[in-house]
Amino acid sequence: MGARIAVVEDEEALGVLLRYNLEAEGYTVDVIARGDEADLRLKEELPDLLILDWMLPGLSGVELCRRLRQREASERLPIIMLTARGEESERVRGLSVGADDYVVKPFSTPELVARVRAMLRRAKPEKIATHLSAGDIDLDRETHRVRRTGREIKLGPTEFRLLEFFMQAPGRVFSREQLLDGVWGRDIYVDERTVDVHVGRLRKAINRGRQRDPIRTVRGAGYALDEHFSAGKAPKEAKEPREPRESKEKEQAAG
The missing domain is CATH 3.40.50.2300 (Response regulator)
Structure with missing residues (x-):
């Protein structure tokens, strides 16, 4: 946008x-x-x-x-x-x-x-910047290409505009009505539920495997591009639970 x-x-x-x-x-x-x-x-x-x-x-x-x-x-x-x-x-x-x-x-x-x-x-x-970046996502306005960690992501026109709109204001929560005005325009009538559908499609396209979802759902308010993701702060990986030392010793004794 x-x-x-x-x-x-x-x-x-x-x-x-x-x-x-x-x-x-x-x-x-x-x-x-x-x-x-x-x-x-x-x-x-x-x-x-x-x-x-x-x-x-x-x-x-x-x-x-x-x-x-x-x-x-x-x-x-x-x-x-x-x-x-x-x-x-x-x-x-x-x-x-x-x-x-x-x-x-x-x-x-x-x-x-x-x-x-x-x-x-x-x-x-x-x-007016040609390129927008947030975390590991790069968006090129001139070529309409989006990459995440170097992998090119195929987006439809609406999903591209939606991501671009989010990337212009990381952390800001947009209501469905604001997203309709900003992405679809005031002169086009679209049901607010359409926003949920396209946010879902955008999430499906940009998230692969265990990649972090950069889009935050704010219950009762709308959606936002997570400002921590935009700042490049990687989420903490879950650690494998350790077995109690006593259990290990018993297992070794039994062996």
Whole structure:
């Protein structure tokens, strides 16, 4: 999975344009047309980067940016502000409320995409890395190949995206709903039980013999990639039980 980007923009044509170009770069894009709706959505789940228009119905982009910076969960969220206001005083105002970058309309779409890429490289390097590693598992985003201890693992497209999603945030517990949004997308209706089926298939593919299962089931909450596995901490092997010394001596005497 690429990074998740939220675009808060009330101009429908511009929203469509940004979605098309960002998805072409491999990002997952949510377009929201109202500031008040965006405020509610961002309380539920944060994207990896926010593109925020200055003038919005319901709640202005400036006020939304200010609110996001006041919340602990979103105080470090990368924010690019879009606006038709090009005056220096307005740019200073946008940056003073917490925007990380400022783009004046009309703008060059390739330039905006380049700014998004540069900001993600600084803030979320794991989202744009070509290779992801966790423990003895290596995932190559470009070739769509997965290896474990050097052995290539054959995964279907959904299992690949699921593993990639887990590997981007080791230790974090994802609910089935969050996995559906992150792996399948908000626009596709899939029953939550489907998540269990694909997690089962992923486990079957990546685990062989006595290999440790890197996926942790959290009862009542969801699934996570075990952070101890990701850190490369091997599980302790079970030791064979020792026979009592007295038993051995009796056996030798009887022999």
